[in-house]
Each structure stands twice: as C-alpha cells, then as structure tokens.
Amino acid sequence: MRLLLVLDNQEVRELMSFQLSSRFALEVQELPNFDDAASFLEGEDNAGLSQITELLIAPYNGKANELTEYLQSRVKPLPTIFYYEGEVPPADVLKGLLTLGLLEKQQIVEGSARLLEDYLSKNGEYADPNDFCPIHTSLLMRTTPLKSDIYIKLSKNKFVKLFHSGAEFDQSDLERYYKVKKIEFMYLKRSETAEFMGKFSKELDLLLSKEEITIQEAAETMMLTQEMIQELVHRVGFSAEVQELARKNVALTIKAIGTSPKLLTIISQIHAGANYIAQHSSLLAYVGCCLAKEMSWGSDSTFSKLVIAAYMHDISLTNPKLAKINSLAELNQLKDQFTEQEVKSYHLHPLKSADVVKSFQEIPADVDIIVSHHHERPNGTGFPRGLQHNYIAPLAAVFIVAHDLSQAILNKRESFNLASFIVEAKQNYTLGNFKKVVSALEKIKFE
Ligand SMILES: [Fe+2]
Ligand SMILES: [Fe+2]
Numbered sequence: 011m012r013l014l015l016v017l018d019n020q021e022v023r024e025l026m027s028f029q030l031s032s033r034f035a036l037e038v039q040e041l042p043n044f045d046d047a048a049s050f051l052e053g054e055d056n057a058g059l060s061q062i063t064e065l066l067i068a069p070y071n072g073k074a075n076e077l078t079e080y081l082q083s084r085v086k087p088l089p090t091i092f093y094y095e096g097e098v099p100p101a102d103v104l105k106g107l108l109t110l111g112l113l114e115k116q117q118i119v120e121g122s123a124r125l126l127e128d129y130l131s132k133n134g135e136y137a138d139p140n141d142f143c144p145i146h147t148s149l150l151m152r153t154t155p156l157k158s159d160i161y162i163k164l165s166k167n168k169f170v171k172l173f174h175s176g177a178e179f180d181q182s183d184l185e186r187y188y189k190v191k192k193i194e195f196m197y198l199k200r201s202e203t204a205e206f207m208g209k210f211s212k213e214l215d216l217l218l219s220k221e222e223i224t225i226q227e228a229a230e231t232m233m234l235t236q237e238m239i240q241e242l243v244h245r246v247g248f249s250a251e252v253q254e255l256a257r258k259n260v261a262l263t264i265k266a267i268g269t270s271p272k273l274l275t276i277i278s279q280i281h282a283g284a285n286y287i288a289q290h291s292s293l294l295a296y297v298g299c300c301l302a303k304e305m306s307w308g309s310d311s312t313f314s315k316l317v318i319a320a321y322m323h324d325i326s327l328t329n330p331k332l333a334k335i336n337s338l339a340e341l342n343q344l345k346d347q348f349t350e351q352e353v354k355s356y357h358l359h360p361l362k363s364a365d366v367v368k369s370f371q372e373i374p375a376d377v378d379i380i381v382s383h384h385h386e387r388p389n390g391t392g393f394p395r396g397l398q399h400n401y402i403a404p405l406a407a408v409f410i411v412a413h414d415l416s417q418a419i420l421n422k423r424e425s426f427n428l429a430s431f432i433v434e435a436k437q438n439y440t441l442g443n444f445k446k447v448v449s450a451l452e453k454i455k456f457e
Contacts, residue, residue, distance in 0.1 A: 228266035233284035295320035
C-alpha cells in the first residue's frame with residue numbers, strides 16, 4: 011500500500027517516511043513540492059498503474075488548486091490527511107473529499123500516525139470481501155438516510171468507510187458519488203443489511219401499488235434488484251428478508267410483463283448497468299412469458315412459475331461470466347478463465363439453484379424442476395443428468411428454448427434476428443415437447 015507524503019521540510023519528511031513505513035507496513039513516496047502532487051498522481055493514472063497510491067498526506071492550499079480539483083475528480087476517492095499553516099480552513103471546504111483529518115502543520119508527525127492508525131485498524135482495512143455486500147449506488151440512494159455504515163471498495167480486500175453510521179448524508183451526497191465520481195457500488199457489512207432491505211422492500215411496495223407499470227419504468231429496478239438479491243443470497247443466505255425482496259421483484263416483473271408481452275419491447279430495455287446474470291435472468295423471465303403466451307399457456311400461474319425460475323436458475327453461480335456458458339464442452343474450452351472451484355460449481359449449478367428454490371416459501375410447485383432441468387438437452391447431451399426429452403418437464407422445455415433465445419438476444423442485441431434463430435432452433439429441437447415449443451416460436455410477433 012503506497013502513501014504519498016507531500017512535505018517541503020526534508021528533515022521532517024524523512025523522519026515521517028521512516029516512521030510511517032516501519033509502523034504501518036506502508037511504502038512511502040516522498041514529494042517535496044506541493045505543485046507536483048497532482049501531476050504525480052495523474053501520471054500514475056495515465057500510466058495505467060490503476061492508482062497505486064492509496065493514501066495521501068498533503069498541505070491544504072485553498073479550494074481552487076490543481077490537487078484539490080484532481081482529488082474531486084477521481085473515480086476512486088483518495089483518503090487524505092491535510093495539514094495547514096496559519097488560519098484553520100473553514101469546515102466546508104473539504105466537502106466531497108475523503109478526508110481522514112485536518113492537522114496543524116506542527117502536529118503532523120504524531121497527528122498523521124494517530125489518524126493512520128485509526129483509519130487502518132478501524133475502517134475494515136484488509137477485510138474479508140465476503141463480509142461486505144455490494145449494493146448498487148442507485149438503489150442505495152432510494153433508502154437514505156440509513157443508520158448503517160457505508161463503505162467503498164479500494165481493492166479486492168480493502169474497504170473504507172465513506173459514511174459513518176448516523177453521519178448526515180443525503181441523496182445528493184450519494185448522487186455526487188454515483189453520477190460525478192461514477193462509483194456504481196457501495197458496500198454494507200453483511201451483518202448490517204437488514205435496515206437497508208426493510209427500506210428497499212417499502213420502495214418496491216410503492217412501485218407495486220401503482221395501478222400499472224410499464225417494462226420501461228420497471229426494467230432498471232428489476233435488473234438491479236435481481237443483481238442485489240443474488241449477492242445477498244451468497245452473503246447472508248436466502249433469508250426471510252431476501253425472500254421477501256425476491257417475491258416483490260417477481261411481482262414487479264409480472265406486473266411489468268403484463269398480459270401480452272412483446273419481444274421487441276424488452277430488447278431496448280436491457281439495463282447496461284446490471285451484470286450479465288441479472289440482464290440474462292430478467293430477459294429470460296420476459297422471453298419465457300412471450301413464448302408461453304404463444305403456447306396458450308399464458309395463465310398467471312404459468313407466468314409466475316417461469317418468472318421465478320428465470321430469476322432463480324443461475325442464482326448459485328458466483329461469477330457472471332459463467333452464465334454465458336451453455337454446455338460442459340464450452341466450459342472445458344474456457345476453463346482457464348475460471349478458478350477450479352468455479353468450474354466445479356458450474357457442473358452442479360442447476361441442482362444447487364434448485365435447492366435454493368426449495369427453500370423459497372410460498373411459491374408455486376415445480377419451479378425447482380424447471381431450474382434443475384435448465385441445461386438438459388432433448389437428445390440427452392445436456393447436464394447435470396443427461397435426461398432424454400421425454401423426461402424433461404413440458405414447462406422446462408419452454409424454459410430451455412427461452413433460455414437459448416435470451417442468450418441469442420443478449421449476444422446480438424440490436425442485430426438479433428428472430429427468423430435466423432428459428433431456423434437454428436428447428437434443427438436443434440425436433441423431439442417431443444420441444445417441437446411444439448418451436449412451433450410456438452414461429453407465432454411470436456417481432457415488431
Ligand atoms: Fe445456467
Ligand atoms: Fe442461464
């Protein structure tokens with residue numbers, strides 16, 4: 011971890027550099043001139059060194075200077091200790107900067123050591139990433155104020171508290187980080203997610219209480235909420251609170267799909283800010299209902315089975331890239347991109363996801379079967395069980411074809427062509443129920 015120390019007095023600088031590096035295992039980079047600080051840090055950014063300086067001690071030289079402007083503009087805030095000579099700077103001038111403290115120059119040696127010790131020991135530095143749950147900043151913004159601490163991630167194992175519990179921050183503070191600094195995710199300790207979940211659940215209620223909701227209005231919430239649910243399942247388990255959010259997201263999706271879903275409507279609504287699993291699952295929910303409708307299976311209960319299955323089918327995967335893979339042969343070709351654990355878990359993910367479904371209270375029957383069959387193929391070449399078509403449940407057959415269709419849409423986006431998809435599907439799906447599904451596919455209107 012590198013600290014940049016900007017101080018003109020050589021003797022004090024060398025003393026501090028020695029003390030801080032030995033006491034905190036930091037690499038200290040010294041800089042005598044304040045004027046060089048911004049260009050030094052910008053140089054790191056430009057050299058693609060991904061901002062290796064993670065802490066800064068620098069003089070506070072007024073509001074309008076290059077360093078302050080640079081710090082304001084950084085994507086990842088740089089935790090900084092400022093010192094000053096003479097008059098104390100007014101309290102509001104450091105707003106928007108991640109300031110660890112403001113010291114009088116004479117206090118800099120002891121003061122910095124104290125502030126760094128505080129920061130490094132109490133702020134979750136070197137924490138286990140599994141202890142932190144990522145929440146999309148745009149969702150977090152809807153639940154302010156929160157009593158919990160809010161963290162940002164500095165690197166894989168390093169998190170720093172951005173807002174302390176009870177600290178006064180409002181939606182505009184979060185908006186500044188989201189829109190100006192482009193911090194997409196903030197983190198809550200997994201032990202402190204209950205308050206957020208409760209408040210977010212009420213936000214979903216508000217949407218659900220609307221008489222009507224279009225897919226355009228719901229798409230972003232549906233996808234980002236799904237992404238968050240997936241993270242929560244891995245961090246806190248499929249608890250009653252997480253199930254409640256999942257149930258409401260399903261209700262929101264069903265409401266937005268309506269009674270006559272149109273394939274073309276969803277394509278322009280894929281939310282680019284959501285990860286692949288969330289995009290793919292929401293799209294699959296929609297596409298599955300389009301297809302069921304054409305099979306004259308457009309009942310509420312079928313729609314709800316398909317939507318729940320879509321949201322749950324890949325819930326046990328941890329790496330979104332794995333959801334792009336459709337067969338064990340494909341996995342084998344790409345296995346170098348994944349850890350051994352990820353490769354292993356992929357083989358059984360339909361069954362593991364089905365297990366999560368079984369713990370989901372008050373949902374319709376058979377959803378776990380659809381989920382456990384989602385990578386089976388009619389000719390027995392699928393996994394994990396290699397079932398023949400006559401052992402694959404009829405609604406699972408719809409789901410499997412819809413799964414292919416949603417993959418094709420996501421891969422091709424605007425250039426997706428339904429007619430060529432159908433030509434290929436006719437070759438792949440010639441057996442039993444699958445043949446019927448492909449006939450229904452031909453009835454889908456793509457306009
Ligand atoms: Fe899958
Ligand atoms: Fe999938």
